[in-house]
Amino acid sequence: MANYCTNHEWKGRADCAHCGIRQLMLFSGLPESGFTELLQPIDNHLYSAGASLYEEGVRGQTVYSIRRGLLKLLYRTPDGSQRIVRLHGKGITIGLELLDANVAYHHTAVAVEDVDACAIPLATLKNLQARFPSLCDKVRQQLQQQVDRADQWIKDLNTGVAWSRVARLLLLLRELGADRNGDIELLPREDMAAVVGVTTETASRIVADFKRRGLLLKVTGNTYRCNAQQLDQLLTETGVSTG
Amino acid sequence: MANYCTNHEWKGRADCAHCGIRQLMLFSGLPESGFTELLQPIDNHLYSAGASLYEEGVRGQTVYSIRRGLLKLLYRTPDGSQRIVRLHGKGITIGLELLDANVAYHHTAVAVEDVDACAIPLATLKNLQARFPSLCDKVRQQLQQQVDRADQWIKDLNTGVAWSRVARLLLLLRELGADRNGDIELLPREDMAAVVGVTTETASRIVADFKRRGLLLKVTGNTYRCNAQQLDQLLTETGVSTG
DNA sequence: CGGTAAATTGACTGCTCTCAATTTACGTGG
């Protein structure tokens, strides 16, 4: 099982007005003046891979806006393993379920690579939302996007035979986390398995097979170049059943 | 494959102010005056089982608030079958993805039993939302609920061996559609299969087995009494694997 | 260079799919 420590580093007070990726973030579109009189400060945190941002069932008071890195939303299963229901990267705000009164986080959020996130106090969000109705629409868009991703997750990563699910996961990783060369960091096999709903061994066999077939080429360390075109072709050619 | 006709009946102008289940609906909490000067009327429709409310990819202008009945949200697969990603009943509003400018419906929505729904023109919703900021929160809650259901769907209905998925589906049907006796209408096996991601034959075998073991008792026609307690017990006793 | 965790692989079992046949349910016309 993975290590669910909560190691993270405080990176300082966030400077939303000058955020480099502001156009992506929850607060895009708000006038800069909105940030001068915040009830509570927004802090910038760095979570190293394996660190958890929050735990399912905890009555938190913070939502997180992801600036960089990839994290997983998961449920713990009775047998101590995990079921991953979402992967999120830059631009996504998680923990919005807290906007419903008196609820706890619905998932556990764990960084799968180093994550840079802004911790927004719930009170601040509510305050800003009351002052700037346009923020309401931003929140709606965030949730809509998360519904969409959940549905795609079901359709693409939880349908069909195992190898096709893994193939689609690789393509998703390319969308979410590809560097400028289009190369991706492979997830630990245990995580891949928890994404697509198979055993770790099965995930490993499929990845190893993709490597042998040249669909995945090692670049350095855990970085691989994946032949997206060929993967796509495999997925469309083969009438992939529900297997 | 199921029959995707669009047979439905116009039930007349909706009377939101006196809606019997208003407290559940999208417009709960709005002052009655809000409904007197609607730009466009809200109509009440009756969709018979098998009728589709809307189709994936269509640029519609209507969201639907479900008053009664059960419907499925699905994707069509390349081979002509369906992958069901959600079941929704009373109190849910679907089609909210249209609130994002210039998008089409994300799924196909098909009634699995007779459905009574209010067709709300997008313009009306936007208009009311501008006038009553509290509606914004209602929309958020709707979307949050749909995220939650999608995540539960992944965890409960798309994880583990086939029989446990079907068992959980039966329990879900009890929550969504049980009559006052706690009895449920079984879905067609093809639909069950499209929910849990197995073949129709496998779904059928499992249901038949549940019947033989007395976990499902025929009441009348397609109405069955399901022994929820025993199903729960089976699910918790057995360390159900990812199989 | 050892030690530990992760990844891979092997052997075997068992579950689910496939393809096909049968049975059952149900609506229609007689």
Add this chain to the structure above:
DNA sequence: CCACGTAAATTGAGAGCAGTCAATTTACCG
């Protein structure tokens, strides 16, 4: 009300995919 036709559900047999358990190899860290 019954015979019939069609669709749905069930069942069977066999093949193949994925799970289980265990061993081995590889990667990584100090």
